[in-house]
Amino acid sequence: MDDRLKRQMEFALEIDKEKNVFRQTHLSGNGRNENDAEHAWHMAIMAYLLKEYSNEPVDISRVMIMCLIHDIVEIDAGDTYAYDSEGLSTQKAREDAAKERIFSILPEDQKETMIELFEEFEENSTPEAKFAHAMDNLQPLMLNNSNDGGDWREHSVTKEQVYGRQSKTREGSEKLYELTDMMIRKHIKKGNIRE
Amino acid sequence: MDDRLKRQMEFALEIDKEKNVFRQTHLSGNGRNENDAEHAWHMAIMAYLLKEYSNEPVDISRVMIMCLIHDIVEIDAGDTYAYDSEGLSTQKAREDAAKERIFSILPEDQKETMIELFEEFEENSTPEAKFAHAMDNLQPLMLNNSNDGGDWREHSVTKEQVYGRQSKTREGSEKLYELTDMMIRKHIKKGNIRE
Numbered sequence: 001m002d003d004r005l006k007r008q009m010e011f012a013l014e015i016d017k018e019k020n021v022f023r024q025t026h027l028s029g030n031g032r033n034e035n036d037a038e039h040a041w042h043m044a045i046m047a048y049l050l051k052e053y054s055n056e057p058v059d060i061s062r063v064m065i066m067c068l069i070h071d072i073v074e075i076d077a078g079d080t081y082a083y084d085s086e087g088l089s090t091q092k093a094r095e096d097a098a099k100e101r102i103f104s105i106l107p108e109d110q111k112e113t114m115i116e117l118f119e120e121f122e123e124n125s126t127p128e129a130k131f132a133h134a135m136d137n138l139q140p141l142m143l144n145n146s147n148d149g150g151d152w153r154e155h156s157v158t159k160e161q162v163y164g165r166q167s168k169t170r171e172g173s174e175k176l177y178e179l180t181d182m183m184i185r186k187h188i189k190k191g192n193i194r195e
Numbered sequence: 196m197d198d199r200l201k202r203q204m205e206f207a208l209e210i211d212k213e214k215n216v217f218r219q220t221h222l223s224g225n226g227r228n229e230n231d232a233e234h235a236w237h238m239a240i241m242a243y244l245l246k247e248y249s250n251e252p253v254d255i256s257r258v259m260i261m262c263l264i265h266d267i268v269e270i271d272a273g274d275t276y277a278y279d280s281e282g283l284s285t286q287k288a289r290e291d292a293a294k295e296r297i298f299s300i301l302p303e304d305q306k307e308t309m310i311e312l313f314e315e316f317e318e319n320s321t322p323e324a325k326f327a328h329a330m331d332n333l334q335p336l337m338l339n340n341s342n343d344g345g346d347w348r349e350h351s352v353t354k355e356q357v358y359g360r361q362s363k364t365r366e367g368s369e370k371l372y373e374l375t376d377m378m379i380r381k382h383i384k385k386g387n388i389r390e
Contacts, residue, residue, distance in 0.1 A: 001374060005248075009374070012241050013336075013341055016223045028211045036212045045205050045263050049305060053200075061256035068240050068259075110244060139207075146208055146247035165198045179196060179204070 011105040017075045024081045024155070025140040030147050034140075036079065037073040043067040043135040050135075053175040056127035066121045066132045069114060073098035083161045091119050124168070135173030137165060138180065145183045149192030158194045159184075199302050206300040212270045219276045219350070220335040225342050229335075231266040231274065238262040238330040245330075251322035261316045261327040264309060268293035278356045307330040319363070329367030332360060333375065340378045344387030353389045354379075 001009075021036040044067040051060050065068045071079075076098035080087040099118060104109045121129050152162070162184055169185045170177040196204075216231040224232055246255050266274075271293035275282040294313060298306045316322040316324050339346045347357070363371035382388045 001377070005370070005374065009337065010242050012237070012244065013223055013337060015240065016237065016338065016341075019222055020226070020228070027214055028208055031215070034214070035233070037236045038230070038232045040277070041232045041239075041263060042207070042211065044236075044239065044259075048263075049203055049207065049301070052231065061259070064239075064256070064263075065243055065260055068236060068243075120381055142204065142208060143211065146211075175200070179200065182196070 007105060008110070011102075011110075012101060014105055015072055015075070017097070018072060018112045021074045021079055023140070024080050024151055025143050026147055026151060028143055028146040032134050032148065034143070036074055040071055040141060043132070043139050046065040046139055047131065047135045050173075050176065051131070053173045054134075055171070055173055056130075058127050058131050062128045063132050065074050065134075066128060067135055069117060070121045070132065070136065072102055073118070075102060081155070082165050083155060083157055099191050124171070126173060127172075130168075130172035132172075134169040134176055138176055141166065141180060141183060145187070149187040149190065152187065152188075152193050156194060157187055162193055202300060202302050203305070206297075206305075209297060209300055210267055210270070213267060216266070216269045217273055218274050218335070219346055220338050221342055221346060223341040225345065229300060229338070231269055234334060235263050235266055238327070238334045241334055242326065242330045245333075245368075245371065246326070248368045249322065249326040249329075250366070251325075252369055253323050253326050255301070257312070258327050258330075261307045261312050261323060262330055264312060265316045265327065265331065267297055268313070270297060276350070277360050278352050322367075325363075325367035327367075329364045329371055332364045333371055336361065336375060336378060340382070344382040344385065347382060347388050351389060354383055357388055374381055 019035050019037040022033040023036065025034045025038060026032065027034055047063045047067055048060060051058060051063070060122060073095040077091070077094035080091045099115060103114045111123070120126055121132055124130060124133055126194045166180050166184065169180050184193065188195060197235040214230050214232040217228040218231065218234060219233070220229045221227065222229055239259045242258045242262055243255060246258070248255060272286070272289035275286045294310060298309045301309060315321055317325055319325060319328055345355065361375050364375050379388065383390060
């Protein structure tokens with residue numbers, strides 16, 4: 001096997017580990033915790049189906065691959081819960097080291113492409129990154145909503161925390177933010193999100 | 196929420212169930228069984244990274260979405276193991292019913308698009324479908340190879356069965372079939388695949 005294909009296959013095998021990175025979100029039907037690979041798969045399909053609601057036209061292929069790879073760094077860095085302020089303070093350093101190690105398995109040109117995609121997602125300034133972020137927010141919100149807000153109750157999450165995170169959805173899609181806002185209000189009213 | 200968005204979100208929630216459809220393949224490191232959502236995520240990233248090996252030029256966005264959705268019907272129909280001849284005889288009828296029920300949740304235009312993609316994958320006649328099939332074969336082969344062929348040993352799989360399935364890879368990628376063939380020969384030699 002030539003060196004290029006060998007590195008690509010080594011990377012393909014390495015990312016299998018993402019299936020063991022578990023998140024705070026639970027599957028619908030009050031199921032088990034979701035892992036990063038499942039979350040990314042779900043986001044990419046949702047992006048494809050909901051693209052008509054993006055505020056700006058997007059290259060959907062770019063949005064999809066961004067969704068698929070955005071959590072690969074968590075293989076080393078672990079999942080940082082959206083409302084864990086201590087974890088959030090060290091998240092960037094942990095993820096930068098992971099990014100370098102994991103993408104370096106690939107041939108140089110593909111390493112560059114993947115890091116570009118990852119950084120575009122992180123910087124959140126292109127229409128594609130903004131729409132991918134909307135999916136990153138909407139997908140767990142949808143699951144949590146289907147489980148009557150159990151994930152918020154478990155972590156005693158406040159209204160400010162939820163809006164702080166979910167407001168990013170608006171930059172990607174006004175229409176999906178309306179839906180987000182509707183769901184949040186419902187769960188505040190039910191007491192699942194603290195005032 | 197308008198009816199269109201309501202149906203799209205209902206579908207997005209329905210497919211969450213794919214994360215509970217477990218396959219015969221085990222995760223690397225002799226891990227647990229893999230589920231369909233994880234398998235689809237893995238295939239889509241591999242397609243993106245290995246597209247240079249497709250026998251014919253492909254629209255990679257179409258390959259990726261085909262990979263992501265190709266197992267949705269298994270939510271109702273269950274996973275049919277590649278070497279389960281009894282299951283294989285009823286697979287098409289089970290999957291056709293599932294296809295109709297699940298994709299009908301979507302608005303009519305998206306139902307049509309998804310069924311088109313699903314059927315294109317099944318018919319395996321376009322370059323995109325052939326390359327997606329190559330990923331559908333290579334991804335579990337790679338995991339099984341990393342686990343020293345445990346999945347073949349567990350099911351006493353024969354050389355004929357493995358070549359019968361894996362030969363499809365050749366239609367999508369001669370180069371990746373060479374790699375496939377190399378792995379199969381190794382496992383025949385080690386006695387993990389029966390002669």
